[in-house]
Amino acid sequence: MARPFLRLQLVQVVFIVGFLGLLGRAAQVQLFQGAKHAAAAAAERTERVELPARRGSIFDRKGAALALTQEVFHVGVAPNELDSLAADSRILSQELGVPLRTVQQRLQARWAYFAGPYNSLVVQPLRGMRGVHLDGEQVRFHPHSDLARSLLGHPAAEGRPASGIERVMDTLLAGVPGTAVVLRDRRGNLYQSPARLNAFPVPGHDVYLTLDGDLQEIIEQALTDALEQYEAEGGDMVVLDPVSGEILAIASGGEGGSNALTGVFEPGSTAKLFAAAALLTHRLVGSTDSVWTEEGEYDLDGRIIHDDHPEGWLDLSGVFQHSSNIGMVKLALRLSADLQYEMLRDFGLGTPTGVEYPSESSGTLKPPSQWSGTTAASVAMGYEVAVTALQLAQAYAAIANDGVMMQPTLIREVRSPEGVVVRRHTPQPVRRVVSPAVASELRSLLRGVVYPGGTGETAALTSYEVAGKTGTVRRAGPGGYIRGSYTASFVSMFPADDPQLVMVVKLDDPQGNYARLSAAPVTRRVLEQVLATQLGPLDRARLTTSQVTAEPQVVAEHGTATWLSPFPVVQAVDSGGLEVVPDVTGLTLRGAARELHKLGFRVQAIGWGVVDSVAPAPGDSAAIGSVVTVTASERNPPR
């Protein structure tokens, strides 16, 4: 009997040892190697993925989208997984817009790839189709395909660095990607698992630029038209708000690849303003001072200086109006090199403006220690210095802003993904360049340039005064200045009193050469379009005080304007025809203006409400283009 008992005990011992061994192994696997095995198991069933953050959008100052982020897809097809090769081929062809024959050819391979990219709308019918695999990515989308594209640039992509605003604002636009662990089945299909979302992606901030979309479109079209009309090689345009320093529009076109922030040029006669500022600031020229301009040719120590419009004696305003190089050189000789240099530095020449744009050029301005014997004369005429279009706009904006130079900016606001404004641009004064009195004198000089006989007369408007300065300068090439090739520019302030816009138009090698015949007329066309458009940056209430009138007595009587210009209105009158003034009493101001405009009259409106009286009286004849004044009262205000 002892034997069975022994055997039983033996079996028990074996079982116990076996159980203990199993327990020990389980403990080893679970307790000591548990983490390793769990990771291996997870790796079999899960995959860690990065969740891309939505890149912030870029808007113009009025909230119109300039750059958005859109999800697009590339489509891969495994033909052996398709339910029906024939039917699915037709669907793919129809939805992707690829010819059926092409689809069928590609599906003969083991793997067909349609790069696209296709947006969600296109691929929506393909979701859920067996054998169709969508590969998504986020790309930049520009609703207005070409608007301000070179300025906006593009985000970094594989093998391509970021550029433009996308580069400068990248850290704010990019956002923070999230991470998640997703489940994977045997086929490799991924399934989201919210329990394993490690970090939510944080979308990027939205950036609001100072650009005005409407104005941007106007100047881009104007520049394109100008390049075509004048057969110019290239050109730049900048429009700046002189009070805030905000860049309202900026455009570049043509050859070269540079733009208004990176391309430099010699400013030519537009730089005469800086020498004049120094002369007036240091009281080295008086209102009655005149210089002999040698009737167009002057020998300065062996260097012959020419004027395109030969004149005799000219005061400073005459020098400006006729853009006399000889006059300006003779006046600038009263300045020391240091005084001239300091004024140019104060106007920002030779220094980047600091606008939010990569690789902005600083231009060229040599210190007086490097000047030759003729540099002072050259600089006074705008040679031997180089500026960007933005630098020139900023310098003129200082004059428009009563002598205070403002920091130019392209960024108006930055908003968080929740819409909270995290940064808002506030106007930043850089320095006072000239006194308000000198700035006012300089604006008067610029105003004269646009009067009849001035080099900028082709920029003149009929109802509003424009101040500006032309610049026509020979273009430099590898072997010196190129014969017959010029850069034409016109810098303007609108309106001349209390300027709201400062605009630079620069054309490279326009046929017709002179700024008077190219850049200045472009300025006029742009300003007319600006006036005809409901633009945000233009304060129309302020503009009413700048409107020129041909009826000084009437205006003075009502005390609505203190300053009158003799010029532009006179030119607007068409002496060739007369028209009878209609009776518009009883009409609203708008209705009266419409009736009078139909007959070719200009309208001066006084008061508000219903028209009471008309001058000249109804029934009288008046020249077409002359001003008819309508006076309204509020007794019966229009509805």
Added chain:
Amino acid sequence: MANPRGRLWVTVWLVFVLAVLAWVVARQTSAHLTARRLEELRTEWSVYEAQRSALIARIREAESRAVLMPQAESLGLREPADSEIVILQAPAPRRR
């Protein structure tokens, strides 16, 4: 004779374990359903975003000067000269 209290405890623990397991399974199922719904919503959102982008592009093009100006000219309209623009300034509202 087995201890009735022991059986009760075993039953209680068994029920407890089953309940916990059921709860875990329910949560997992719910999580997967939510994840699927989330993915559907994300897809839907992506489609709407694409629609929005397409519409914005169409609106921008339709209201661009390049499109509007030729149409306006075909209707006999033109851009006014600056002399034809009269800015009417409404008086400030009176205080009551």
